[in-house]
Amino acid sequence: MACPPAAHPSPERQPSVKVILASADVQRVVDRIAHQILEKTQGAADTVLLGIPTRGAPLARRLAARISTFEDVDVPVGVLDITLYRDDLRRHATRAVGPTQLPPGGIDGKRVVLVDDVLFSGRTVRAALDALNDVGRPASVQLAVLVDRGHRELPIRADYVGKNIPTALAESVKVTLVETDGADEVRLCGGTR
Amino acid sequence: MTAYLIKNVSVVGGAPTDLLIRDGVVAETGRGLDAPDAAVVDGSGLVALPGLVDLHTHLREPGREDAETVESGSRAAALGGYTAVCAMANTSPVADTAGVVEQVWRLGRQAGLVDVQPIGAVTVGLAGERLAELGAMADSPARVRIFSDDGHCVADPKLMRRALEYVKAFDGIIAQHAEEPRLTEGAQMHEGEVSTRLGLTGWPAVAEEAIIARDVLLAEHVGSRLHVCHVSTAGSVEVLRQAKARGVRVTAEVTPHHLLLTDEVVAGRGALASPGLGVDWSPTASYDPVFKVNPPLRTGTDVAALRAALAEGVIDVVATDHAPHAVEDKECEWAYARPGMLGLETALSIALDVLGPRWDLIADRMSRTPARIAGLDGHGLDPAPGVPANLTLVDPAARRVVEPAELASRSRNTPYARMTLPGRIVATFLRGEPTVLDGKAVK
Amino acid sequence: MIRHLLSGGDLDAGTATEILDTAAEMATVAGREVKKLPALRGRTVVNLFYEDSTRTRISFEAAAKRLSADVINFSAKGSSVTKGESLKDTALTLQAMGADAVVVRHPASGAPHRLANWLDGSVVNAGDGTHEHPTQALLDAYTMRARLGRLAGLHVAIVGDVLHSRVARSNVLLLSTLGAKVTLVGPPTLIPVDWAARAGVGSAATDADPGTDVCYDLDAVLPGVDVVMMLRVQRERMNDSYFPSAREYARRYGLDGPRLRRLPEHAIVMHPGPMNRGMEITPEVADSPRSTIVEQVANGVSVRMAVLYLLLGGNNR
Numbered sequence: 028m029a030c031p032p033a034a035h036p037s038p039e040r041q042p043s044v045k046v047i048l049a050s051a052d053v054q055r056v057v058d059r060i061a062h063q064i065l066e067k068t069q070g071a072a073d074t075v076l077l078g079i080p081t082r083g084a085p086l087a088r089r090l091a092a093r094i095s096t097f098e099d100v101d102v103p104v105g106v107l108d109i110t111l112y113r114d115d116l117r118r119h120a121t122r123a124v125g126p127t128q129l130p131p132g133g134i135d136g137k138r139v140v141l142v143d144d145v146l147f148s149g150r151t152v153r154a155a156l157d158a159l160n161d162v163g164r165p166a167s168v169q170l171a172v173l174v175d176r177g178h179r180e181l182p183i184r185a186d187y188v189g190k191n192i193p194t195a196l197a198e199s200v201k202v203t204l205v206e207t208d209g210a211d212e213v214r215l216c217g218g219t220r
Numbered sequence: 221m222t223a224y225l226i227k228n229v230s231v232v233g234g235a236p237t238d239l240l241i242r243d244g245v246v247a248e249t250g251r252g253l254d255a256p257d258a259a260v261v262d263g264s265g266l267v268a269l270p271g272l273v274d275l276h277t278h279l280r281e282p283g284r285e286d287a288e289t290v291e292s293g294s295r296a297a298a299l300g301g302y303t304a305v306c307a308m309a310n311t312s313p314v315a316d317t318a319g320v321v322e323q324v325w326r327l328g329r330q331a332g333l334v335d336v337q338p339i340g341a342v343t344v345g346l347a348g349e350r351l352a353e354l355g356a357m358a359d360s361p362a363r364v365r366i367f368s369d370d371g372h373c374v375a376d377p378k379l380m381r382r383a384l385e386y387v388k389a390f391d392g393i394i395a396q397h398a399e400e401p402r403l404t405e406g407a408q409m410h411e412g413e414v415s416t417r418l419g420l421t422g423w424p425a426v427a428e429e430a431i432i433a434r435d436v437l438l439a440e441h442v443g444s445r446l447h448v449c450h451v452s453t454a455g456s457v458e459v460l461r462q463a464k465a466r467g468v469r470v471t472a473e474v475t476p477h478h479l480l481l482t483d484e485v486v487a488g489r490g491a492l493a494s495p496g497l498g499v500d501w502s503p504t505a506s507y508d509p510v511f512k513v514n515p516p517l518r519t520g521t522d523v524a525a526l527r528a529a530l531a532e533g534v535i536d537v538v539a540t541d542h543a544p545h546a547v548e549d550k551e552c553e554w555a556y557a558r559p560g561m562l563g564l565e566t567a568l569s570i571a572l573d574v575l576g577p578r579w580d581l582i583a584d585r586m587s588r589t590p591a592r593i594a595g596l597d598g599h600g601l602d603p604a605p606g607v608p609a610n611l612t613l614v615d616p617a618a619r620r621v622v623e624p625a626e627l628a629s630r631s632r633n634t635p636y637a638r639m640t641l642p643g644r645i646v647a648t649f650l651r652g653e654p655t656v657l658d659g660k661a662v663k
Numbered sequence: 664m665i666r667h668l669l670s671g672g673d674l675d676a677g678t679a680t681e682i683l684d685t686a687a688e689m690a691t692v693a694g695r696e697v698k699k700l701p702a703l704r705g706r707t708v709v710n711l712f713y714e715d716s717t718r719t720r721i722s723f724e725a726a727a728k729r730l731s732a733d734v735i736n737f738s739a740k741g742s743s744v745t746k747g748e749s750l751k752d753t754a755l756t757l758q759a760m761g762a763d764a765v766v767v768r769h770p771a772s773g774a775p776h777r778l779a780n781w782l783d784g785s786v787v788n789a790g791d792g793t794h795e796h797p798t799q800a801l802l803d804a805y806t807m808r809a810r811l812g813r814l815a816g817l818h819v820a821i822v823g824d825v826l827h828s829r830v831a832r833s834n835v836l837l838l839s840t841l842g843a844k845v846t847l848v849g850p851p852t853l854i855p856v857d858w859a860a861r862a863g864v865g866s867a868a869t870d871a872d873p874g875t876d877v878c879y880d881l882d883a884v885l886p887g888v889d890v891v892m893m894l895r896v897q898r899e900r901m902n903d904s905y906f907p908s909a910r911e912y913a914r915r916y917g918l919d920g921p922r923l924r925r926l927p928e929h930a931i932v933m934h935p936g937p938m939n940r941g942m943e944i945t946p947e948v949a950d951s952p953r954s955t956i957v958e959q960v961a962n963g964v965s966v967r968m969a970v971l972y973l974l975l976g977g978n979n980r
Contacts, residue, residue, distance in 0.1 A: 108688070111730075123684075124688045124972070127691065415855075416858060418773060419832055421793070422856075507772070
C-alpha cells in the first residue's frame with residue numbers, strides 16, 4: 028500500500044495519487060456522520076461507539092466529541108481489537124495484538140456503533156462482529172465508516188458512510204488522521220488514472 | 221608377493237628418494253632405483269611415514285558388531301594410515317581373559333589390514349574390584365602388554381598400586397582413564413560456563429587432574445610405567461610436566477578431538493581451536509550428541525595447552541580413542557547418548573593441523589613413540605633398508621571435506637562432518653602388502 | 664518472529680516485551696463470560712510430557728484451548744514411550760499427526776532442542792532437565808511488571824538451588840535482557856562455579872555480565888531488592904552433601920517472617936511452586952499479601968496464550 032504523498036505530483040506513468048478528501052472535507056464528513064448517528068439513534072441514547080484499530084479508534088473518539096458538542100450527550104467510547112478474530116491470520120507473519128477497551132458501562136443491551144476508516148471486503152467487520160459476540164451482548168450493532176470503497180465479499184453494509192468512492196481493485200484507499208499520521212486526508216492511489 | 225617401487229617420495233620430510241619394497245621389507249632406498257618386476261607408485265609430492273600406530277581404538281567386537289567389527293575398524297585404520305592399532309578392552313564380553321584377547325587378536329590377523337594388538341582389562345569386568353588375570357593375557361598368543369579399564373577409571377588407589385606393580389613382571393603398562401568417579405557422577409560435559417548455560421551436569425577438570433597426580437605419585441613410588449589415556453586439560457599437562465621433570469616413567473596421549481574442538485560446540489557454536497581450520501565450519505545444532513565424549517571437550521585454553529604440550533613432548537602420543545556408536549546411540553537426547561567419536565580416518569589430518577609440516581614430530585607422536593610404548597616390534601620404524609615395510613604415504617597438499625557416509629567405519633559419529641581437513645592418505649603398506657592404494661582400501 | 668521457544672535467551676527485548684504486552688490482552692479474556700478466542704482454530708498443540716507436572720501441563724492446555732487450538736496430551740506414562748520408543752521416533756509420529764506445536768517437558772537438558780531438529784512445527788520448552796523453563800520466566804516477568812509497573816532497573820534476588828534450577832537459568836537470561844539486575848543467593852554448593860567466579864562473590868557486577876551477581880548472605884541482600892524469588896529446594900540434595908540439614912538450610916536461606924520484614928515495603932515475594940513450606944519459605948510468608956504465588960499461576964495461562972499465539976498465530980515459516 029505504498030502511496031506517495033499527494034503534495035508532490037507524480038510524473039507520467041507513475042501510479043497516480045488523487046486526494047479525495049482534504050483536511051476540511053474530513054472534518055465535514057465526521058460532523059455529518061455524528062449528526063446522522065444522533066438522528067438515527069434518537070439522540071444517541073444507550074449508544075456506545077467502538078473504534079476498530081488503528082484509525083477507527085480516533086474516529087470513534089472524534090464522533091463522540093462532535094456528538095457531545097452538538098447535543099451535549101456523552102457517548103461512551105471504546106476500542107475493539109479484532110486481530111485474534113481475523114480470517115487471514117495464517118496468510119501473514121503473526122500480527123501484534125492491540126488493546127480492547129470497553130467503556131465502563133460495558134456493551135450489554137446497548138446499541139453499539141462500530142467505527143472504521145475504510146469499508147472494503149467486509150472481512151474486518153465480520154471479525155469485529157465475532158469479537159463483539161465474545162465480549163458481550165449488545166441490543167443492536169451498527170456500522171459507521173469514513174469511506175466505502177465497494178468490492179464487498181460478505182453480506183455487510185454500513186449504516187453511516189462518510190463518502191462512497193468507486194474504486195478499481197488495483198487501487199488503494201489511504202486514510203490518514205491527525206491522531207495517527209499527523210494530517211487528515213483521504214487519498215486514492217494506484218490504478219491507471 | 222608383488223614388489224613396489226615408490227618413486228620420488230619424501231621420507232619423513234626429507235629430500236625425494238625412491239623406496240623399493242620387496243618380500244615384506246624395505247629392500248632398497250636411494251634416487252633412481254630401477255626394478256622391472258615392481259609395481260611403480262608415483263610418490264611425487266607425497267611424504268612417507270612409518271605406519272601409524274594407535275594406542276587407543278575401540279573395535280567393538282565382540283559384542284557390538286552393529287557399531288564396528290575388527291574388520292571394518294581395521295579398514296578404517298588402514299585408510300587413516302595406520303598399520304597397527306591397540307584394541308581397547310571394553311567389549312562384551314570384556315577382554316579380561318586370555319580367551320577374549322586371543323579372539324580379538326585372531327580376528328585382527330584374519331582381517332589382515334592392520335596389526336590388531338589387544339589391550340587387556342585391568343580388573344575383572346572393568347568393575348574396579350579385583351585384578352583380571354593379567355599374566356595369562358600377557359602369556360597368550362596376543363602377548364598383551366597394555367592393560368586398561370578405559371571407559372572406567374581404576375579409582376581404588378590400592379588396586380591401582382597393585383596393578384602398576386604386578387605388570388612389571390612382564391614389562392606391562394597400565395593405561396589409566398583418569399576420572400575420579402565421585403567427582404563426575406552424572407557428568408555430561410566439561411564443567412564451565414557452557415555447562416552452566418546448557419544445564420548439563422559438569423565434568424570438572426580436577427576430576428582428571430587429581431587422578432593423574434595420584435597415579436604419577438604411585439608410579440614413582442613403585443617404579444612402574446604409567447600411561448595416561450586421552451589427557452584433556454591444561455592442568456593435567458602441568459602435572460605431567462612436573463612428573464616427567466622428576467623422572468617418573470609416565471607417558472601420555474591426547475586425542476585429535478581434544479586438539480581441535482572445544483565445549484562451545486555443544487552449544488551449537490563454531491569453535492575450532494585451530495588457527496588454520498574451521499573458519500567456515502560450525503555445528504548445525506546445539507546439544508548434538510556427536511560431540512559427547514569422555515573425557516569431554518574442554519575450553520580453548522585447554523586445547524591450546526594440549527597443542528603446545530604435544531609439540532613440546534610433555535604429551536607423547538596422538539591416540540584416536542576411535543569410538544564407533546550405532547545411530548540410535550547418538551540420535552537421542554544428549555544425556556542418553558553414549559560418549560565417543562570416530563577418529564581413525566581423520567587423525568592424521570588433525571595432527572597435520574597441529575604439527576605440520578614438522579614430519580619428524582608427526583612420525584614421533586603417531587608412530588615411533590606409540591609403537592615403543594605398546595612394545596610393537598616392526599612398527600614405528602622409519603623406512604630404511606631391512607626394516608619391515610610398515611609405512612604410509614601422505615599427500616599433505618590435498619584437502620578433503622569429511623562426509624560421514626564415505627567413512628569405512630560402520631558408524632557415522634564423526635565430529636568433523638562437513639569440515640575441510642588438510643592431508644590425505646594415498647597408500648598404506650603392511651609388511652610390504654598394500655592395504656590402501658590410490659586412497660582406497662585394497663580389500 | 665521466533666519459530667521455537669527453547670530458551671529465555673531466544674528472546675530479544677522487543678520480542679519479550681511483545682509477549683508480555685500480548686499476555687496482558689490475553690489476561691482480559693479470563694474475565695469475560697466467553698473465555699475463548701478463535702485465533703488458533705484448526706491448529707493442533709501437543710503436550711508432550713516426559714515428567715509429571717500437572718500444573719504446567721494444565722496451564723498450557725488451558726492456554727491452547729482458550730485460543731481454540733486442538734490439544735493432544737501425550738504423556739510418557741501409558742504411551743509407547745515407556746516401551747522404549749526413541750524421542751526421534753516420537754517426533755516423527757507427532758509430525759505425521761500434524762502437530763503445529765509441541766510443548767515438551769523432559770528430564771534431559773536439551774531434549775526440546777533435539778526435538779526442534781526433527782519437527783517442522785514449533786517447539787515450546789516447558790522445562791528441560793536442569794536447563795531452562797522459559798515460559799516460567801516470562802510469567803515471572805509479567806507478574807513483576809504487573810505488580811511493580813516496570814522491569815528495567817528492578818533488583819531481583821533469586822534464592823536457593825540455582826545450580827539445578829531451570830527457573831533460575833531462564834530468569835537470569837530474560838531479566839537481564841529486560842534490564843533488571845539479578846542477584847543469585849544460596850549456599851556456594853548450589854551456585855554454578857563459573858557464575859560465582861565470573862560475578863565475583865559479594866562484589867559489584869562485572870563487565871562479563873553486568874546484570875548478574877552472586878551473594879551467599881541472604882540477609883545482606885534483602886534490604887535492597889524489589890523482588891525475592893524463592894526456589895524450591897529438594898530435600899534429596901541434603902543427602903548429596905549440598906548442605907548439612909534441612910534445618911540449617913531453612914535457617915540460612917529460608918524466607919520467614921523476620922526476613923520478610925527486612926524487605927523494602929514495596930517488595931514482592933515469588934515462588935514458582937510447588938513450595939516446600941517450612942523449608943525455603945514459611946507459611947506466614949507464602950500466604951502474605953506480598954506473595955504473588957497465586958497470581959503467578961493465573962498469569963501463567965495468559966503468558967502461555969501469548970507465546971502460543973505468537974508462534975502459531977501467523978505464517979512464520
